């Protein structure tokens with residue numbers, strides 16, 4: 001799950017049945033750095049698109065496990081805990097129409113985009 005694979009049906013199911021949803025590939029494997037909406041919100045806050053994506057996941061009630069291989073990215077991702085998005089910003093990310101499943105194993109669901 002990430003801003004280009006928003007999993008609305010799965011989020012509703014998790015909420016209804018009270019279980020924790022975990023977002024793998026929460027940065028779309030690096031794809032979040034190339035989106036106008038995420039970049040505009042990041043610029044407004046003076047933060048990275050990674051932080052915006054992770055804050056959006058958090059505010060959507062989802063736990064994220066980003067992968068980062070160096071201290072700078074790890075610190076950047078951790079700093080997303082201090083980023084608060086406005087309702088309008090969350091709505092702008094919710095409205096991103098671009099859909100992209102980056103991880104698609106044969107055993108995975110094919111209808112929960």
Ligand SMILES: NC(=O)c1ccc[n+]([C@@H]2O[C@H](COP(=O)([O-])OP(=O)(O)OC[C@H]3O[C@@H](n4cnc5c(N)ncnc54)[C@H](OP(=O)(O)O)[C@@H]3O)[C@@H](O)[C@H]2O)c1
Pocket residue numbers: 023024025026027028029030048050051065066067068069070072073074076077103
């Ligand atoms: N079990 C499964 O089926 C499954 C499937 C997918 C993913 N996962 C797990 O989920 C986690 C997510 O990893 P992922 O690689 O799929 O995708 P991801 O977390 O969406 O993206 C990782 C990419 O974003 C870059 N990045 C991370 N933080 C950044 C920052 N603050 N600024 C700029 N670039 C940043 C990383 O670069 P650097 O490496 O250079 O930091 C890497 O290229 C991993 O722990 C993975 O093992 C599990």
